[in-house]
Amino acid sequence: MFSKILIANRGEIACRVIRTARKLGIRTVAVYSEADADAQHVRQADEAYCIGGPRPQESYLRGDAIIAVAQKTGAQAIHPGYGFLSENADFADAVADAGLVFIGPSGASMRKMGSKAGAKDLMHAAGVPVVPGYTGEDQSPATLQREADAIGYPLMIKAAHGGGGKGMRIVRSSAEFAANLESCQREARNAFGRDRVLLERYVEKPRHIEIQVFADAHGHALHLNERECSAQRRYQKVLEESPSPFLTPQLRDAMGQAAVMAARAIDYVNAGTVEFIVGQQADGKPGGFYFMEINTRLQVEHPVTELVTGLDLVEWQLRVAAGEALPLTQQDIAQNGHAIEVRLYAEDPEAGFLPGSGKLERLRLPAADAHVRIDSGVVEGDTVTIFYDPMIAKLIVWDRDRPRALARLRDALAQSDIAGPKSNVEFLERLARHPAIVDGTIDTGYLDRHLDEFVPAEHGGADADLLLVATTSRLLAQERATRDAAGASNDPTSPWAIADGWRLGHGGQRSLAFLHRGQRIELRTHGSNGAYRIEGIADAAPAHISGARIEGDSLSLRIDGRARRFTVLEQGRRVVVHDGTQRLGLEPVAMYRHEQASGGSGADRVTAPMPGRVVVVRAAPGDKVEAGQEVMVIEAMKMELSLKAPRAGTVAEVRAASGDFVEADAVLVALEA
Structure with a gap:
């Protein structure tokens, strides 16, 4: 076993790895950006070193700086967490070349599985069902348009090297394809450094089922059953649970075997997740399943698997990376009770889930016990910054069966309160009581189709x-x-x-x-x-x-x-x-107030809804614009926000350029009065 490891990540996953390492007697080294100098993973690690500026490109994506810290401190291995460099094959190879252990699969396996296009071709060759699509090297707009028209609509454009819902678009007609392709490629380039995309037929009302797999260097591979992640908004998972209320025992077994076959086919080692979509028949029962992608890392939702199996997946990662064999066989894997996870975010559901930032003036979460688990990288008084994902905590509950687990979730959410940046707690409470969740019938597109059922009216009255x-x-x-x-x-x-x-x-x-x-x-x-x-x-x-x-x-x-x-x-x-x-x-x-005259006109300005970076400017002084026309795109918290003209008119000023950082409420575009 290792005596010291470095954690090349931040937030709750870094804190999670630190806890497990401490349990095993392993010392930990954290790296951090200038924005994270006071972060919890920095405070909890045995040592911590700053590696650059606040933007990920200046710090957490700097593989050379991370390896240098590992060598300087005598760390023997690097745990990449999830996100950032966790699925970067070049980084995995660089870690190995430096004489260190990458706690994850090899760069070679990652190249086969990390590219959605390559993984899809591999699964097709291995006999795993795949959705019709295009994964070719030719990425010219004309070729992609032609292939899209041949596949048929609706179809999905997906970043080939992406994840977490970034770089994905549903296109429902040929006329919509070009604009969606450009937006998807730009988002993929900004988030992952590569803009290659793949195309595939979009399955209406699918269920999202993923299988947790593990393999060691001794030829052993197994699966730890499934997680259902069908509750999604814009491809971002909102609620995850295990076991799935949708699968039959026969389908569960077939999907598990397919996932293990995929792991064996590419000599996979360590933790990974094979993701499938499952169609629905007219009667709502499961149809066929199709390979979607493979994530060569631990997933954000891994705690639900831990709670129903009683296993510590991070400990398994460390032991397998140290050369040990898997501690159990497939027959030894138990499934006990039901677990559900939701993610508490600093975001405003009533404003289109706009990410938030700011100091957590109050962070009240339920006490952890046998039924409730909290995974968090922040405490009350910490700040949610604009540079990273705005997740505050993961709330995971367990009980003997699904109805009891849902009751635990509702109670845990009722005990939660967040002040400072706005949060999605009330949205999650509505979700946990909605019939589509209670009855286990939700599909991946339900939230986007029926969002008004989960978000109160903008000016709804108080009870x-x-x-x-x-x-x-x-x-x-x-x-x-x-x-x-x-x-x-x-x-x-x-x-x-x-x-x-x-x-x-x-x-x-x-x-x-x-x-x-x-x-x-x-x-x-x-x-x-x-x-x-x-x-x-x-x-x-x-x-x-x-x-x-x-x-x-x-x-x-x-x-x-x-x-x-x-x-x-x-x-x-x-x-x-x-x-x-x-x-x-x-x-x-205050009961008494002085009414203010409405001075300037908001209809003459386009302002930044939150701090961020300008990625595209689509207007120039003198341009004629229509109401609702996109004039600028900014990026904040790994998400693109389209800013539109409030009315028809002529652009008087453009006060920001591509690449500029802007503050919340800054005037970016002004129209002539």
């Missing part, structure tokens, strides 16, 4: 009971603050210290105001000490609150005689109320 509870919580907090202030004063018995809201002329009325999704809510209240009359909720009659009492994060009360209990979280200028099924987040604001 009345939740709003009453938030108001009650604020009233109790005000009274508590008044009592505390009085107790610390020189005259604690003063009548002005009585926290009943009474003031000369208005008999105890207090008014409160909140912001909810940009909308202002104003309420009038009467009463004190847990008994109130609250007015102003839409057209409803005044509500009567009695018996309100707070104990920790729990608020119990009676609403018009109905006894209820809620969870209430307050921090700074934010209050979150949860009834066990849904949540309401509000920002308390």
